[in-house]
Amino acid sequence: YQRRVHGRPLALCTVKAYLEASQFGAALSVLRRNRIDLNVVVDHDPVLVLDNLALFIKQLSVPNLNLLIASIEPNDVLKDSFPYYGQLPARRGVDEASLLRAPYEWPGTGKVNVFCDALRSELLTTGILAEHCESIVTSFAQQQQQQQQQQQPASFESCLKWISELPDDSTAAKGSLWDRAIRHLVFLAKDPAAVYDTALGLYNLNLARRVAALSQRDPKEYQNFLEELSALPEAARRLRIDQHLQRYSAALKSMLELGGADMEEEFLAVSARHNLHTAAEALLPPGTERSSLRTRVLRQHATALASSAQWADAAAAFSAAEMWPEAMDAYARQGNAPMAFAIAGRLKLGASDRKNLTNRVTSSLLEQGRTKEAATVLAQFGEDTEPAVTVLLEAQDLMAAIEMAEAYGRGDLVVTVVREHLHACVSDRLHEIQLRMETMNTLCARLGVLRRQQALRILAAGPDGACDGEESVAPSVNTASTLSSLRTGTKKVPSHASRKTGTSSKSSQQSSSSRKDQKRLTSLKEGGRFEEANIRRELLLQIPTPVYLNETIRPLINLQLFFGEGSAALKLQQRALDWVHLTHSHGGTLTTDLNTTAGIAVPDFITPSSESCARMAGAINQLKEVKWEVACLGDSSPTQSAPDKSLVAAS
DSSP: OOOOOOHHHHHHHHHHHHHHTTOHHHHHHHHHHTTOOTTHHHHSOHHHHHHTHHHHHHHSOHHHHHHHHHHOOSSOHHHHTOTTGGGSOOOTTSOGGGGOOOOOOOOTTOHHHHHHHHHHHHHHHHOOHHHHHHHHHHHHHHHHHHHHHTTOOOOOHHHHHHHHTSOOOTTSTTOOHHHHHHHHHHHHOSOHHHHHHHHHHTTOHHHHHHHHHHTTOOHHHHHHHHHHHHTSOHHHHHHHHHHHTTOHHHHHHHHHHHOSHHHHHHHHHHHHHTTOHHHHHHHSOTTOSOHHHHHHHHHHHHHHHHHTTOHHHHHHHHHHTTOHHHHHHHHHHHTOHHHHHHHHHHHTOOHHHHHHHHHHHHHHHHHTTOHHHHHHHHHHHSSOSHHHHHHHHHTTOHHHHHHHHHHTTOTHHIIIIIHHHHHHHHHHHHHHHHHHHHHHHHHHHHHHHHHHHHHHHHHHHOSSOOOOSOOOOOTTOOHHHHHTTTSTTOOOOOGGGGOOOSOOOHHHHHHHHHHHHHHHHHOOOTTOTTHHHHHHHHHHHHSOOHHHIIIIIHHHHHHHHHTTOHHHHHHHHHHHHHHHHHHHHTHHHHHOOGGGGGGOOOOGGGSOOHHHHHHHHHHHHHHHTOOEEEEEOOOSSTTOOOOEEEEEOOO
């Protein structure tokens, strides 16, 4: 028998006792000795640490302090790695109930930023820069690492600004503070080149030269360039540095400071090349002395927006640049009819130009699927109401077409255009219903064949046997050929046409395999592995829904009654009823479990999916909720007697 002692809980007990006594240095030493995360010192009681930073700094040596700052993480280590920390015994004389505090919520930007800012502020107040120079740089670098983890661009600007304000005393015993701070920052930075670029971006050539030298860069890479910059005036130097660092937004500002016709052309070229129109406009506010340059920037911006089909922003930019024809065209392409015709009124367009504008606005609205708005534009700004009614009829919105015709005093269009379109719609619906009924019969017949074949195979296999044979195919029912009439426009590609010679990439092989799997999962080929599941999915598409009956069939019947076509309405109603009755008659085939097939007991593992049966049964039960009200359908013909039939109507 061997006893085993877990060292970390025992070490944490000691650490906890030290921290409760505010002995931060002793606690940190125990953590380092046992290789435990140093965040325990801060996460034990953040308020205690933040309120006693002077004592905290005094107890820790400079190497330990640097190591602690570099180890700070944004998460709570006690919660993630040591969940049992709160249950460890406290030292004697401390009330354990007082230690059961809620988790500390770090304010502002989080644990790393708050702790580093507070610690750096306390270090700066001590006034001993020679001792804590590296610790201050480490706090800056740790915050920079936190920004990189949050996928923010690297920036050592704050640290380098602080370094540039330090006294450059090269006669100090431990070396210049500049050299110590820069050397430590380069050591901590993952990319020393980013430190050099940041120093150069501060326009401090002396600092950039010192960073380049201490980061072991080749003098050929920076010496000539820095000497060239030293010979330039201040504004030209800033522009050259911004262009070198590809900071084009800052370069625009430097170009304006330099002035001149050449700089204005370069200003326009840079803003267009790097899509900085918004930044350029911000540098040229309204009322500026360079109003002509602002107008050119606005026109350039508007043209760029129009080329990318951002019509709303392009129209606003054209209006700001007072380019009214272009603004009118942008509003027309956006589909903003009020603004487009308001500008047309300002430009005093003629009748032909207004007609062309109406057509452009209507086309844009129709492309966006805004049919009613397009019809309204045609009715208000067009010469005739008939095109507006035709647009609504093409969208199969007969009731809106009647409303439009009556609103503009064109009741004659209801009798002629709308009635003619109604006949075409009714004919299409009758053909669609007939085709769906035939498809439903074919699919249900094939589904019954599949179930009988499965039952016979199980019966032939015996109680303990397994079915080894392949499924037989019933030649009398061709499901795939029947459904091809519903799916027009698709072609089968021969197998040899899809073969490729030579080597193909792995991604193309995977995509080809996925396409084959998808085709196999949706194929209705007889004898296929997923044939029954695909038939069920197709049957769901053939079942009439209450929404289809109420929103598609019933409005047509109402309009037929409105025009006095009772016999035609009765025919459409009867076809809809036949469709529903056919669905009810096939309800057993659609939802019957295999256990009832031919009176043979079938194992549960080959029964249809319970989810598929539930969906099919739910679709049929919805039809049972549709009630049929009795109505008298009369024809305008005096010889036709009113038949006693029911009218499709929702409950």
